Amino acid sequence: DTGRGGAIAFVPSSVRSDSHCIYFVHGGGFEYGSPLEDGYDSLCSRVAAGSGLVVVCPDHPLSGESRPFKAPEIIDVLLKGLRWLLRFDPVTKERRKASQKLILAGDSAGATQVST
Numbered sequence: 196d197t198g199r200g201g202a203i204a205f206v207p208s209s210v211r212s213d214s215h216c217i218y219f220v221h222g223g224g225f226e227y228g229s230p231l232e233d234g235y236d237s238l239c240s241r242v243a244a245g246s247g248l249v250v251v252c253p254d255h256p257l258s259g260e261s262r263p264f265k266a267p268e269i270i271d272v273l274l275k276g277l278r279w280l281l282r283f284d285p286v287t288k289e290r291r292k293a294s295q296k297l298i299l300a301g302d303s304a305g306a307t308q309v310s311t
Contacts, residue, residue, distance in 0.1 A: 199257070202276055203230040204285040205243040205250040215296045216285060217242065217250045218277055222303025225269075226259035235302075248298070251276075251285050255308075270311055 219242070221228045221235045230236060230252035239250040253276045256264040281295055301309040 199229070199254050200272075202251050202253040202285075203236070203239070205236075205239040205252065206286055207243040207247050207249070210247060210249055210286065215248055215298060216280055217246070217248050217298045217300055218280060218309070219250050219252045220255070220273060220299075220301035220305030220308050221252060222301065222305045223257070225266075225304045226257050228257075229254055238302075249285050251280060270308065273308055 219235075219239055221230060221233070223233065227233075228235065230239065235252060239252050242248075243250045253273060255272050255276075256269050258264050258266065258269060277297070277299075280297055282291060283289065284291055299309040301307070
């Protein structure tokens, strides 16, 4: 799990750099999954294409028997990603000129994490 981190941005074919953004946290029982596994890449791509919004899916640490990460550390990583999105455009990586509206979403354990 030490190689995890960052996020995958799913960018629709036509997107304005100032549009809203969806921050989607994948599920997996807190122990499994990634933005590129279990169909999340397909789901996020379809949501981006259908909504015209960039969907950002963090590759956050997972918990479990052999992993050192617990809920507080995982939530901290997710909050750092959220704070970055509030300040920077996920497409251009440039600092935003205005405040950004973010839509928080998740699936299964990911929904629990975004509601925390």
